[in-house]
Amino acid sequence: MSDDTTLPDDSTADDSHGRKPAPDGGTTPDGGSVVTRDELPLRETETHDEEHGLPPVYSIKRWFVTTNHKDVGLLYTVTALFFLIFGGVLALLFRMELWAPGANIMQADAYNQAVSIHGLMMVFWFLSPFAFGFANYIVPLQIGAKDLAFPRLNALSYWLYLASGILVAISFFQGGSFAGGWTMYAPLNLPVYTPKVGSSTAVLALLLFVVSVTVGSVNFLTTMHRMRAKGMTLRKMPLFTWSILLTVWMMLFAFAALLAALMLLSSDRLLGTTYFAATSPGGAMLWAHLFWFFGHPEVYIVFFPALGAMAEIFQTFCGRRIVGRKWFIGAMLLVALQSFIVWMHHMFLTSINLEIKTLFMATTIGISLPFDLMVFALIYTMLKGKIRFKTPFLFAFGALVLFILGGITGVFLGAVVLDYTLRGTYWVVAHFHYVMVGGVTGLVGALYYWFPKMTGKMYDEFLGQVHFAMYFVGFNLLYFPMFIAWETPRRVFQYAPGLQGWHQLSTIGAFLLGTSFLVMFYNLFKSLFTGEEASGSPWQYASTAEWTVPSPPPLENFPGVPSYESGSLRFEGVKTGVADGGTDTNDGTTPATDGGTVETDGGTATATGGAPVVAEDDHHEEEHEDHASIWPFVMSVGAFFLLLGLSGLQEGSFAPGMEGGVYMGLSVVGGLVLGGSLFGMTVEPFHGPEGGFGEAWPFAGVENTKLGVWIFLASDVVLFGAFIGAFIFSRVAYGWTEWHHLIPEEHVVLPGLINTYILLTSSFAVVLALVAAHRGSRLGIVASMTTTVVLGLAFLVNKGLEWLHLFHVHSEAFPQGWEISTNIASTTFYVTTGLHGLHVIIGLVIAVWMIYRAWHGAYLDDDTPIEYFGLYWHFVDIVWLFLFPLFYIL
Incomplete structure (x- = not known):
């Protein structure tokens, strides 16, 4: 489809093949009735799941043993929303403190803990996992895969993520959590300044989170490069999948650098080493380099999934393909590459020479240019299409507006001279939140967009629009006054009395923004039980493959092997027929990857969620994958207790007495459980999906496990590179x-x-x-x-x-x-x-x-x-x- 193509505006118009759109957004063959898989009895679905070793959805056991990507996606999404509440409550606490200058509610250390853990919680435990809840659920559906390449590693990634978040929560009960700011600048990150055991626990929790991310990155990259359906070339991948692919490549290398930094910091805190000690030359700068080499790509790691979701939403609710789709992808690729050469703009106030600062000022301003292209692509898509103002689009459009404001104010910080004035002030706080929480806005739109697919229920549109209105007003009331009160120093509750009015406006906005999420939770929870049944494709112009299957999709996603070789989605090895005895048909339609409707031979296996039947002569060739294993959960339990125990280390030994003995015992128990679960996973018979049957360029001749090993070793190169770089940096500084x-x-x-x-x-x-x-x-x-x-x-x-x-x-x-x-x-x-x-x-x-x-x-x-x-x-x-x-x- 060319960039000038616009989808029909009339919901009753015939499609290009003379078919009327079905009521749920799909199309039916002329004169034929459709019985969708949505209409099949629930008992049949439950029996199918149990045949594959997976308990039914209402069983608690299912959620501890499942390795299916859709279940893991739901777990990620729900858990991330819980951590949103956690971080949001901390934010409301210190916004209350900022109602007036001075320590009126919390003591200084408590305020610092709230600010620090709020930042860590939102950046690490909410933003990225929330996006990867959608990625887990949607990406395999969009590329035509039955599951991720390594299902047990996918489950392990989630459980390690959850264990790390629980460790952070526990840190508050160990004398207090980390209070040195979410950037953990040295030497404030050392025990001499943050001596509480809970501070070490928070550091170890973040380290465990990074391990989770690395496991997930290897899995996603292997899947997207090796398990795409026939005809699903990289060029044809949906924009959301493209955004996840680039995000995960950035994560692989950026988080490896953070892993190195956290391992060095853990060594300093637990073993007494001197990487970041005030007595070590260049220790503070070493941390800054390692952290921001991760930290600035992290901005795009957080925003890219939201951008991809926004692109999908814009296409669906504007009824046309993204203008300049190839350029849009190229711009994302350019940003992903450039993101690793801008980190030093966070160090303009240091003693780095002016020539290097000027170079990084140029790269910083230069990275805004590809974003300009993407912003204009979204704007022109709206201008050339016919907008339908549903809740997902409202949030996607709101995210675009907020990101434009965040991007413009960020250009100020990219200039060395202005950065001297604005660094360390609330101008940075406001800019940062307009970008990062702007990404949250896009992801909330994605939640509404894919909620029908993930649950089989429609949300309440009126409540969704009420949520958007409260959210958008609350957001700007919270963050925009910070630009005006920019002279307030960051992470400090004392400010000039003349700025009190602006801070009070911000606090009111914070509570309005928080209340808007209560509306969202009520809407989605109510809809889950009493909402209207969602069809396979509730959105009229939804154009990606997840909308061609029922809502929610069956366990193994598709009724056959998906293929795009003909230019449209077909299911190979499938005989069309209605599951309850309807008549077969050889005609049908399904959305192409870029929108519109095109012919397939899938019959009713279309966006209507029909139920094709596997032909008997093909059934024996189908080898079903396993979907259940308890070992990822058990392994995370072992890792949790091991790190909780190690948090009690001080200069290489546990404290004398009962407290030290408890920590030592926890570490021993955790190590034994971790080792036993590793052995259990090794000997467990488990058959995962195989790749290479479709598009696998440039790894067509590489088996899944080998590619996974290669990708892991690529991250290990960065890990050792950071350690060796730390040695060279320290030696040069000395x-x-x-x-x-x-x-x-x-x-x-x-x-x-x-x-x-x-x-x-x-x-x-x-x-x-x-x-x-x-x-x-x-x-x-x-x-x-x-x-x-x-x-x-x-x-x-x-x-x-x-x-x-x-x-x-x-x-x-x-x-x-x-x-x-x-x-x-x-x-x-x-x-x-x-x-x-x-x-x-x-x-x-x-x-x-x-x-x-x-x-x-x-x-x-x-x-x-x-x-x-x-x-x-x-x-x-x-x-x-x-x-x-x-x-x-x-």
């Missing part, structure tokens, strides 16, 4: 040659050289294991993998002996030995090589399990697990080839 004075003479090259030869030899042993598998030699596999394990253990023993020797060095310069907290050189050496050693240990655990399986005949018919293990082990060895010269030679 003085490259002066650094040698921080290292004892006993730190010699020989142990590192021996370990280099050991690891290289172990990699060769893995290659021999793969050769043995090709030759069908069971003993050869076992012998080679055993050699790898022995060499890996030798590496760890040699490293351990070296560490013990250095710990007990006693000289005039190091009378207490060269321990992990002695100086910044010892910190970087032990932590970086320790991270590498942890990777070696993980590899050895995997290798021992593989030896056990190989002894029982595994890998003779399928040697791919050895190949995948080899990818990981070779990567670990390559990393050591970088660490050896850095820490032993230079």
Whole structure:
């Protein structure tokens, strides 16, 4: 469809094939009646789910064991809304405090905790997970996949997310939570300034959240690159799916940098290292670089899903395709790339030289240009279409207006000179919220848009419009006065008395905005039970594949294998027919990916939600996937208790007495549960969906698991890169040659050289294991993998002996030995090589399990697990080839 195409305005007009639109927005063959799957008895759906090991939806057990992407999407959405309430209550607390200058309600530390955790909660535990609730539910439907590539990892990602959020809530009961601001600037993020155990718990909770994000990123990227339906090329993907694809690529690398920063911070807080200590040169700047390398892409990570949802909503309620669709996608791609080269504008007030500041000012202003293109595309789409002012469109349009205001005010901050004046004031607060909460506005529109698909019920349109009116007025009443009262310092409850009126307006707006969400919750909750039944496609011009199946969709999404090879959606391996005995038909329609209606051979398998029947001769070829596993939940429980226990560490040891014993016990129990659940998941028979049957460019020849390993290793490259970068940054800040004075003479090259030869030899042993598998030699596999394990253990023993020797060095310069907290050189050496050693240990655990399986005949018919293990082990060895010269030679 060309960019000038406009969908028909008349709801009764014939489509291009002479068919009348069905009452629910789909089309029916001439003269034919449609019995939709929506009309099938609920009992049949429940039986179908139970046949696949999944309890019915009303069973509590289902929600603990489900791995189905739609269930996980619902869990993400509901949980994110809970954390919205959590963060919103904290915001109302400190807005009440700001009604008048001074500490009138809360003490200073309580105020700082509320502000800090509000920021962390909204940015991490609400915004991104809320978007990925929709992504989990909608993306597989839009690309024609039965599920995500790794369903158990998808469930694990959710449960780790929930466990991390509960850890944050618990931190308030451990003497108080983190109070150093949501950016956690050094050295305020260290125990000397934030000494409470709850502060460490909040840091560890954020670390667990990042692990959850990494697991989810690997899963989504594998799915979108390997499991698209035939004909669903990257170019043809819906805009929401495009926005998620780019978001997840940004998440993979940005969150890896944050993971490194949090691991370094956790090391400082729990083990007593000195990365960010005030005595370490450049410690504060090191944190700023690591955090903002993540932090600025995070702005687009949050906004992109909202932008994609807005594009879908604009297309549907303007009745036409997005103007300049290819340019819209290109602009998103350009922003995703540019987002990693603008982070230093957050450090214009530091001692960075003016030339670098000017460069980053240019990249910052330059990133606004692709957004201009996307904004104009949305505006022209409205001008060329016929707008239907339903609730989803109102929120999408409101998000566009708010984002324009946020973007314009952000350009001010991109200028070095203006930033000197505006940095640290409420101008930044207002701009930040116009952008970030503007994204929330778009996502609320997405909630209304996809609510019928996810629940099978229509919301109350009148209440939806009341919600929008209250939301939009409350939003602007809350945040716009902050531009006027911009001289108020951030995160401080004291301000000039002359600004009190503006702050009172903001507080009134905050309560109006909060009340608007009560209207939303009432609307959706009421509609869930008493709302009108939603058809497969309640929106007249909805044009993506999720609207071609019933609401909510069946367990495995589609009645057959989706295909777009003909230019429209077809279901292969399906004989059309009505489930209750209706007559077959060979004619039917279904929406194309860009809107409009086109021919398919799917019969009633269209937006009407019809019920095609799988032909008997194809039924035996269909292999059903599993949809239930308890181990992701159990694993998250183990991780929760492990980190809760570790939060009690202080300088590498637990406090004496009962309290320290409790924390130690929690960590031990958590470690045992985590290890046991990992083993349980490994031995559990579970069949997930396979990719590669459709569009998989540029990974057509790469199996799902291999691609997942590649993607994980790509994030690991950033993780180790951040650790190595932290070492180089710290050494340059201290003085490259002066650094040698921080290292004892006993730190010699020989142990590192021996370990280099050991690891290289172990990699060769893995290659021999793969050769043995090709030759069908069971003993050869076992012998080679055993050699790898022995060499890996030798590496760890040699490293351990070296560490013990250095710990007990006693000289005039190091009378207490060269321990992990002695100086910044010892910190970087032990932590970086320790991270590498942890990777070696993980590899050895995997290798021992593989030896056990190989002894029982595994890998003779399928040697791919050895190949995948080899990818990981070779990567670990390559990393050591970088660490050896850095820490032993230079």
